[in-house]
Amino acid sequence: MIPLRLARRNLFRHRLRTLLTLGSVATAVFLITVLRPLVSTLDAGVRQAASNRLIVQSAVSLFVSLPRSYQEKIRAVDGVEEVLKFNWFGGYYQDPKNFFGQFGVDAENLLATYPEIELLSGSEEEFIANRRGCLIGDGLVRRYGWQVGDAVPIIGALYPRLDGEPWDFQVAGIYHSATSNVDNGTLFFHYEYVQEAQDAGAAGGPEGVGVFTLRLAPGADEMAVMADVDGLFENGPQRVQTNREAEFQAQFVSMVGNVPFFVNSIGGGVFLAILLAVLNTMLLAGREQTRDAGVLKALGFTAREVAGMLLTQGLFLGLVGGAMGVGLALVAEPALLSVLGNMFPGYGITLMAASFGLSLALLVGVVSGLAPAYLVSRTSCVESLRAEI
Amino acid sequence: MLKIPLRYHLRSLYVRRGATALTILGVGATVAVLAGVLALEQGFATLFSEGGRPDVAVMMRPGATNEGDSIFSRERGEALIKSLEEIAVDGNGQPLAALESFLAVRLFKVEGGETNVPIRGVQPGSFAIGGAGLVMDSGRTIEFGTDEVIVGSSLTSRIQNCRTGDVIVLNTTPFRVVGSFSADGPASSEIWGDLDRLGQALERRSPSRILARLRPGTDLDALAERLENHPTAPAKVMGEAEYLSSQTAMLSIVLTALGGFLALVMGVGAVFTSTNTMLAALAARSHEIGVLRALGYRPLGVFLGFLLESLLLGLGGGLVGCLFASFLSGVETGTTNFQTFTEVAFAFRVTPSVLLSAVTFSLALGLIGGAWPAWRAARLSPTAAMRRG
Numbered sequence: 088m089i090p091l092r093l094a095r096r097n098l099f100r101h102r103l104r105t106l107l108t109l110g111s112v113a114t115a116v117f118l119i120t121v122l123r124p125l126v127s128t129l130d131a132g133v134r135q136a137a138s139n140r141l142i143v144q145s146a147v148s149l150f151v152s153l154p155r156s157y158q159e160k161i162r163a164v165d166g167v168e169e170v171l172k173f174n175w176f177g178g179y180y181q182d183p184k185n186f187f188g189q190f191g192v193d194a195e196n197l198l199a200t201y202p203e204i205e206l207l208s209g210s211e212e213e214f215i216a217n218r219r220g221c222l223i224g225d226g227l228v229r230r231y232g233w234q235v236g237d238a239v240p241i242i243g244a245l246y247p248r249l250d251g252e253p254w255d256f257q258v259a260g261i262y263h264s265a266t267s268n269v270d271n272g273t274l275f276f277h278y279e280y281v282q283e284a285q286d287a288g289a290a291g292g293p294e295g296v297g298v299f300t301l302r303l304a305p306g307a308d309e310m311a312v313m314a315d316v317d318g319l320f321e322n323g324p325q326r327v328q329t330n331r332e333a334e335f336q337a338q339f340v341s342m343v344g345n346v347p348f349f350v351n352s353i354g355g356g357v358f359l360a361i362l363l364a365v366l367n368t369m370l371l372a373g374r375e376q377t378r379d380a381g382v383l384k385a386l387g388f389t390a391r392e393v394a395g396m397l398l399t400q401g402l403f404l405g406l407v408g409g410a411m412g413v414g415l416a417l418v419a420e421p422a423l424l425s426v427l428g429n430m431f432p433g434y435g436i437t438l439m440a441a442s443f444g445l446s447l448a449l450l451v452g453v454v455s456g457l458a459p460a461y462l463v464s465r466t467s468c469v470e471s472l473r474a475e476i
Numbered sequence: 477m478l479k480i481p482l483r484y485h486l487r488s489l490y491v492r493r494g495a496t497a498l499t500i501l502g503v504g505a506t507v508a509v510l511a512g513v514l515a516l517e518q519g520f521a522t523l524f525s526e527g528g529r530p531d532v533a534v535m536m537r538p539g540a541t542n543e544g545d546s547i548f549s550r551e552r553g554e555a556l557i558k559s560l561e562e563i564a565v566d567g568n569g570q571p572l573a574a575l576e577s578f579l580a581v582r583l584f585k586v587e588g589g590e591t592n593v594p595i596r597g598v599q600p601g602s603f604a605i606g607g608a609g610l611v612m613d614s615g616r617t618i619e620f621g622t623d624e625v626i627v628g629s630s631l632t633s634r635i636q637n638c639r640t641g642d643v644i645v646l647n648t649t650p651f652r653v654v655g656s657f658s659a660d661g662p663a664s665s666e667i668w669g670d671l672d673r674l675g676q677a678l679e680r681r682s683p684s685r686i687l688a689r690l691r692p693g694t695d696l697d698a699l700a701e702r703l704e705n706h707p708t709a710p711a712k713v714m715g716e717a718e719y720l721s722s723q724t725a726m727l728s729i730v731l732t733a734l735g736g737f738l739a740l741v742m743g744v745g746a747v748f749t750s751t752n753t754m755l756a757a758l759a760a761r762s763h764e765i766g767v768l769r770a771l772g773y774r775p776l777g778v779f780l781g782f783l784l785e786s787l788l789l790g791l792g793g794g795l796v797g798c799l800f801a802s803f804l805s806g807v808e809t810g811t812t813n814f815q816t817f818t819e820v821a822f823a824f825r826v827t828p829s830v831l832l833s834a835v836t837f838s839l840a841l842g843l844i845g846g847a848w849p850a851w852r853a854a855r856l857s858p859t860a861a862m863r864r865g
Contacts, residue, residue: 101755101759103755104752104755104756107748107749107751107752107755108748108752110744110745110748111744111745111746111748111749114741114742114744114745114748115742115745117741118738118741118742146582146647147579147581147582147646147647147678148579148580148581148582148592148678149580149582149592149817150544150579150580150817151579151678151679151680177545183541242539244539244540244541244545245545247537247539291547292547293547322648323647323648323679324679325647325679326647326648338582338590341589341590341591349516352509352512353509353512353513353738356505356506356508356509356512356742357505357506357509357742357745359501359502359505360502360503360505360506360509360742360745360746360749361502361745363498363499363501363502363505363749364498364502364745364746364748364749364752366498367495367498367499367502367749367752367753368752370494370495370498371495371752371756
């Protein structure tokens with residue numbers, strides 16, 4: 088067995104080269120580790136969707152509203168415990184750049200239907216009692232610093248007020264959801280607040296309700312409920328489609344469906360680039376150590392042991408470089424979250440992404456260690472000793 | 477000052493062809509990723525910018541940022557068209573203008589999965605305005621007053637039921653596909669039908685925009701300002717080109733930022749690689765450098781020579797990267813236009829400006845990667861260098 092020290096000494100023979108190689112492995116693993124979670128956070132909402140909720144939406148378009156009268160008809164269906172209005176508001180705070188989700192809901196049923204929404208401060212009673220009250224996610228608190236009691240003026244791009252003023256919401260509570268199916272950067276308000284203004288002719292925008300969230304009674308037959316609800320409106324005025332919450336969320340994922348492809352192509356390019364870089368370094372090292380290999384063989388070490396020494400060097404470069412890359416990714420995580428958090432809520436360096444990055448680095452280490460090891464083991468002892476570098 | 481002949485450097489690269497090839501391929505992979513992202517951005521931006529007709533104006537509800545947000549009352553729209561002097565007229569004195577509606581409908585892709593396809597309600601004026609490069613590829617155009625649609629050429633092979641003769645059911649009304657068309661710009665990803673028939677089927681009678689050809693010499697800005705403050709029918713007026721480019725702004729920013737981030741991080745990795753290669757070249761050739769110096773070549777000449785070699789490596793990498801990226805050219809892909817949440821088909825476009833950016837980037841990599849080794853080469857003392865080698 089060749090002492091490990093020899094492999095280490097060889098790596099330190101060209102300290103700068105080793106450092107540069109580690110640097111390129113680290114940057115590549117960093118990139119792969121930070122890009123990878125983009126794919127997995129994308130469908131986190133689908134994976135964590137609740138199984139006792141169904142979503143009733145227009146069968147025609149995401150942008151077609153359903154008549155308000157549907158709510159009572161759906162509630163009467165067997166197996167339905169509660170029905171919640173859920174209406175996309177599409178406004179913004181001060182400037183279109185400050186964009187986040189706002190939904191008009193039935194305030195008194197929101198928390199009962201979405202038990203994963205936990206209030207951190209404020210109270211549900213406050214929210215229900217105040218017609219202008221709203222609940223905001225802690226993500227919005229981080230972004231804008233709003234606190235309970237603050238007024239939040241939202242400009243209604245889709246629901247413009249005829250007086251040209253923004254809508255005036257008041258923060259009644261701050262929530263956090265532990266699961267990704269409810270975004271922590273959302274504002275929930277009373278559906279009636281806007282509807283009453285529309286009825287009074289003081290505001291524009293589409294009438295009706297975007298989707299209904301339906302809570303199943305315990306033990307209800309999901310398929311039967313879906314068929315019954317769809318059947319109710321088979322002949323119009325608006326046909327509906329009832330989906331499991333997971334399927335509803337999946338529609339949004341399929342809209343940005345090319346992200347996995349882009350991330351994988353970029354990752355492929357990055358992987359190729361480091362593989363070639365490390366291979367280059369290890370082939371150089373292998374060439375320089377040809378004569379050493381001859382000496383070792385002459386001393387009685389087997390070809391396999393000599394090859395092992397080169398492989399150890401490759402593995403070291405892969406593993407240490409990989410660990411540095413993952414470390415960099417963890418350091419950069421807060422900065423990345425602040426940039427990507429809006430488009431990819433819940434973005435974070437996952438264990439999966441980190442181990443994926445490390446495994447690729449390891450693979451690079453093995454391949455680039457084996458290549459010179461193979462070359463050296465094929466060269467005879469005498470040839471190696473004669474070699475001119 | 478004596479210049480080291482170019483042939484010396486070319487031969488040096490050739491002698492170490494293994495390392496040269498690996499470096500070039502590694503830099504190439506880096507450049508290819510960057511060029512791919514740029515080509516994507518170009519493809520998307522060109523699609524939208526080439527569709528903009530210079531003398532066509534788009535009028536929407538004040539405050540709307542896209543057609544999906546905008547609703548116009550029909551009476552106001554018609555009154556506006558009649559009252560505007562700026563709108564050009566055809567041979568019969570009819571204004572060249574049309575009310576159009578816009579809705580993203582849920583349709584299924586041929587390969588499975590759902591997507592949002594824009595469906596546009598049009599009027600005879602939509603065709604009469606002309607100049608959009610609209611050509612029927614197959615079948616015929618719609619007959620107004622009937623339940624017929626024509627389908628953009630990008631959709632026919634990607635979306636189910638979009639071939640001539642097929643039937644698309646919208647809400648409860650079946651529409652017959654009577655032809656397919658191609659056009660400049662994003663219209664190739666749209667379905668067109670009669671404004672009134674579609675409005676009835678979809679329960680959405682209000683148009684979302686007015687499209688109008690303006691008389692030559694119309695001052696668009698003045699018109700926009702006048703209509704913004706119109707007492708009875710205020711409207712937001714934009715040139716069509718301006719409107720279309722505003723639709724791509726978000727994706728362009730995302731892609732440019734992504735490209736910049738990738739270029740920076742992967743660039744660092746690539747610089748490490750080329751520095752390594754050049755340092756190895758330096759180590760193996762110190763003897764030669766000593767000889768060159770002894771022959772009378774100045775340190776500056778050696779410095780420039782080594783830098784040139786590194787630039788050649790970078791250039792090679794850039795050309796290889798462009799070659800990789802050129803395979804992408806013309807590849808069709810789809811992405812969501814996040815302004816209207818509809819899918820748009822477009823092709824990667826490896827334009828001269830993409831290639832120029834890629835090669836410039838690769839030369840910069842070579843320059844930065846070669847600077848330090850070249851400086852070290854220039855500082856070698858002739859005697860020490862010759863003795864060492």
